[in-house]
Amino acid sequence: MMTVELAPDYLPDLIRQGDGFLKNNFFKEAVIAYNSALKIDADNPHALVGLASVDIVKGDLAHAQQKLESATVKTDFRIGADILISVYEDQGFDTQALALRRILKTSDSFSYLHDPWMFELQSESFDTDQITVLARMADRGGDTVSGIRLLNRAIQLAPKDGSLHFQLGLIHVKCGDSEQAHKSFSECTSVDPTISDGWFQLAKLYEIEGNQPELDRALVAGLFHNPNSPVLHLASAERLKKLGELNGAINELETTIRIRPEDAEPYVQLAICCIAQSENEKGVVLLKQALELESLHPLALATLAFFCILEGFESDAREYIAEAHMQPLLFENELLNLEEKFKTKFGKEP
Numbered sequence: 001m002m003t004v005e006l007a008p009d010y011l012p013d014l015i016r017q018g019d020g021f022l023k024n025n026f027f028k029e030a031v032i033a034y035n036s037a038l039k040i041d042a043d044n045p046h047a048l049v050g051l052a053s054v055d056i057v058k059g060d061l062a063h064a065q066q067k068l069e070s071a072t073v074k075t076d077f078r079i080g081a082d083i084l085i086s087v088y089e090d091q092g093f094d095t096q097a098l099a100l101r102r103i104l105k106t107s108d109s110f111s112y113l114h115d116p117w118m119f120e121l122q123s124e125s126f127d128t129d130q131i132t133v134l135a136r137m138a139d140r141g142g143d144t145v146s147g148i149r150l151l152n153r154a155i156q157l158a159p160k161d162g163s164l165h166f167q168l169g170l171i172h173v174k175c176g177d178s179e180q181a182h183k184s185f186s187e188c189t190s191v192d193p194t195i196s197d198g199w200f201q202l203a204k205l206y207e208i209e210g211n212q213p214e215l216d217r218a219l220v221a222g223l224f225h226n227p228n229s230p231v232l233h234l235a236s237a238e239r240l241k242k243l244g245e246l247n248g249a250i251n252e253l254e255t256t257i258r259i260r261p262e263d264a265e266p267y268v269q270l271a272i273c274c275i276a277q278s279e280n281e282k283g284v285v286l287l288k289q290a291l292e293l294e295s296l297h298p299l300a301l302a303t304l305a306f307f308c309i310l311e312g313f314e315s316d317a318r319e320y321i322a323e324a325h326m327q328p329l330l331f332e333n334e335l336l337n338l339e340e341k342f343k344t345k346f347g348k349e350p
Contacts, residue, residue, distance in 0.1 A: 018050045045075045045080060048067040128164065138150060202218045265297075271287045321335070
């Protein structure tokens with residue numbers, strides 16, 4: 001409250017004030033605080049989510065939905081999406097809820113309230129964990145320069161902390177600075193070779209560069225230090241598949257499934273390998289297993305729809321195409337292609 005009194009137009013504290021009122025059921029006061037924030041930033045997602053929460057308490061789901069949709073679109077589904085799913089479900093909009101669940105699963109959901117004053121107060125800390133949190137906040141708030149500066153400071157304090165080098169590498173990748181990303185991930189894997197994602201990111205960089213020998217070396221070294229890493233086995237399978245070594249790829253994918261049976265992706269990739277070897281029945285079983293784990297997996301849906309069209313399974317093909325329409329990660333041209341193949345095969349619209 002003191003900050004609001006000293007600086008009544010300071011947006012972060014207006015949001016916090018509204019959140020405090022909301023938490024204590026002072027809804028009228030919360031609405032005033034959130035609306036004050038919107039006068040400063042007309043589309044502020046935190047204020048919109050706060051007002052939507054008040055609408056939900058009042059039972060006004062339609063207006064809550066409008067505010068939450070605005071917040072999620074503005075923040076690329078990082079803020080308000082989880083609440084919006086519940087609002088969709090409470091209104092019986094199951095299709096929208098399913099589609100949003102899929103988006104939320106693949107997006108980086110993060111609802112940090114950017115507070116420059118708090119940032120400056122804490123940025124001189126000697127606590128590397130706190131500095132790392134601030135760096136992540138800065139980066140996700142669009143201030144990558146501060147994120148890099150803070151992580152470099154944390155690395156000076158703890159140069160043997162591989163996770164710091166890894167996070168710095170991610171920011172460099174985001175900025176398109178592959179040279180510095182290389183340095184960061186190489187240092188990460190050097191000081192702590194058990195960080196499997198460091199090897200994976202290093203391998204991705206080599207793949208982009210077309211440096212096959214170094215890609216192979218990174219994967220082999222990564223798996224040597226992390227024999228139970230699903231992400232590295234999956235990457236190794238992809239490499240072998242591109243080299244035409246399907247049996248080796250299948251072994252890697254089966255290993256991935258044994259390590260992490262709850263992940264849909266290796267089932268899909270294994271199914272594609274099986275279909276490539278004319279083991280269609282096994283491939284279909286694997287694709288259906290993938291959909292049990294992730295009901296709207298885009299590649300599984302598209303592959304099953306295509307297979308059913310080829311095999312003449314009209315009803316199943318129609319069902320998979322309908323489900324594919326609920327998958328926002330499938331491009332419109334992919335859907336149109338499936339529908340066109342359906343019409344060609346069965347002489348009717350799906």
